[in-house]
Amino acid sequence: MIQALRGTRDILPEEIVYWQLIERTAKDILSKAAFQEIRVPIFEQTALFERGIGEATDVVGKEMYTFTSRGGKTSITLRPEGTAGVARSYIQNKLQAQGGVQRLWYTGPMFRYERPQAGRQRQFHQIGLELIGSNAPRADVEAIAVATDILKALGLKNLSLAINSVGRGEDRQKYRETLLTYLEPYKEELDADSRDRLERNPLRILDSKDQRTQEIAQDAPKIIDSLSDSSKKHFDAVLQMLTDLEIAYQIDHCLVRGLDYYTHTAFEIKSSDLGAQATVCGGGRYDGLIAELGGAETPAIGWAMGIERLVILLQELAQVSVDAPDLYFVSRGEQAEAQALTLAQKLRQSGLAVELDLSGSAFGKQFKRADRSGAVACLVLGDAEAETRSVNLKWLASGEQSTMTQTEVLQGIETLKNKISALH
RNA sequence: GCGAGCGUGGCCAAGUGGUUAAGGCAGUGGUUUGUGGUACCACCAUUCGCGGGUUCAAGUCCCGUCGUUCGCCCCA
Missing domain, CATH: 3.40.50.800 (Anticodon-binding domain)
Incomplete structure (x- = not known):
């Protein structure tokens, strides 16, 4: 019998009602905040993701579905995330010419070659938002507020917002040095994975689940102390506005997101009702991405939600049944x-x-x-x-x-x- | 890529080496050949994910493989 490939699955009518509820709710709230839907291709030139997400990241390095086009010349990749494609579209279609800020959202399948687990599929689905063209802290907060509104409208409980700032490139470079200096004496005590990361991506060591490494990370210098004045000011403004909006958050000094394009604000919304794959929404600012891809310097912020994870949470707390005929x-x-x-x-x-x-x-x-x-x-x-x-x-x-x-x-x-x- | 657990009909399952593989739900037919939700009766796995091995004997033990679950990694 031919069966669905590992990491892919069928969503049957019994489950699809939850998907429809999520899509409807998200669309409604996004529309009220004047975000417009954009649909971009599911596959793109591999170079887009290599440049956008970063060649050193795990997503690009070992998780992409890459193949050669029939013509044999172009390397093609099934999109592992949505932001790079939207950024490409923004540049290609000269959307900046249409006025200051673009407010876009998208939904659709993404593909990553990973070991399937609860809440993690090889073909998975996201709803994402991209707010392009504003560097104001207000934009960060608006993006986060829309995300929390959607989750609230779905009736989800036990969520927490973790936030951090990874600053700009220079800030991170400076912090990297500081962190390495701090970690040097503990080199031998770190877990194996973290030792590997010393060279490659030391910031991620902060995120380790190894107990001893966590203890060491506890007392590590904090990235926000390495931020430039302007970066710090931006972050403080974001936090203040979150407070004004009564959006609860906690600063997580260890929160460093995995994709290279993030700058300044990085955040995750996690659920305590999920297992290891607890992040239902993740995002941040990516001021460098559009320039990196050949566009003009354009600040932007965005996030993505994992629909499968939302479905799991929704199924736990509500019965949605298939529509009965009249x-x-x-x-x-x-x-x-x-x-x-x-x-x-x-x-x-x-x-x-x-x-x-x-x-x-x-x-x-x-x-x-x-x-x-x-x-x-x-x-x-x-x-x-x-x-x-x-x-x-x-x-x-x-x-x-x-x-x-x-x-x-x-x-x-x-x-x-x-x-x-x-x-x- | 690494570690661990699991895999019996469409679904949920009992079964811990001995002969015909419980039960429940769903399904089909009937009691009721044009009236349902209840009840009763009958039918519904030559076979235990797949392949190989051990044994007189395997769903039960071993090896491989595929799938799945949980964790690591990564991330939404």
Whole structure:
């Protein structure tokens, strides 16, 4: 049997209702904040991600789905995240010409070759926001506020916002030196992974889960103490506005995000109801990315949410059920079945959700299914009704039923709709 | 890429080397050949993810493989 590839999965109707709820809620809140949807390709030239995300990162180094185009010349990569593509689009379509700030959002699948785990798939889905063209601290806060609004609207609990500033390139370079000097005497005590990172990416050592390394990291010099005055000022302004908006946060001096393009504000929203993959939303400022990709110097901030993780949380706290039809159509007999199809179509065109039983099985069986469908009423059309072009309407809860002509049903459609919506 | 656990019908499962692989849900047919949600009856795995091995005997033990779960790594 051919089965779905590892790390990919089917989202069946029972689960899709949660996805739809998330997408609807996010879209609603994003629209209210005047963000507009953008759809960019799922694959791009590999160079976009190498340059944008950074060649030294794990995502680029070992997690990308990269292949050569049929022509054999172009190296192509399935997007591992959304920001690089949006930034590319911003430059290519000269969106800056349309005025100061672009407020964009996107949703769709992303691809990373990783070991699948709860809340981590090889094909996974994100909803993301990119606010491009403003370097104001206010932009950072607005982006974060929209994210927290979405999570709040979904009714999610036990979330916490962690925030830090990684400053600008110069700040980070300076901090790197300071940190290395501090770590030098502890070199032998660090865990193996962290020792590897000393050269490659010392900032990530702060994030280690190894107990001894964590103890060492506890007392390490903090990056915010290495920030330039302007970087510090930016960060303080962000924190102040978060407080003004009553958005709770905690400064996490160890928070360093994994993609190279982040500058200044970095943040994560985590849930304590998930396992190791606890981050439901992550993002930050990326003032250097657009210039790095060949555009003009353009400040920007963005974030992405992992839809699969939101679905897990939502399933734990709410029952969302698949939409039931308004009417279930029971029919049997050649003439009757033909008339049922016609009438069902007309009712659908009038705005009712009608499920037509196609089984042709005994009436008893069809009624049983009518029950399970969750419909409030069913229509019954058999040989007798077909003869007189009538139909029987039966209310499933009361068992009450009445026969009328098919024309009468359509004429009385508004009262029928009202009665159905009252019973749903 | 590394470590550990798990894998019995569509779903949830019992089963801890001995002969016909419990049970529940769902499904199908019937009691009720045109009226449901209840009840009752019947049917529904030549087979235990797949391949190999040990044994007189394997769902049960061993090896491999695939899948899955949890953790590391990474990240949303």
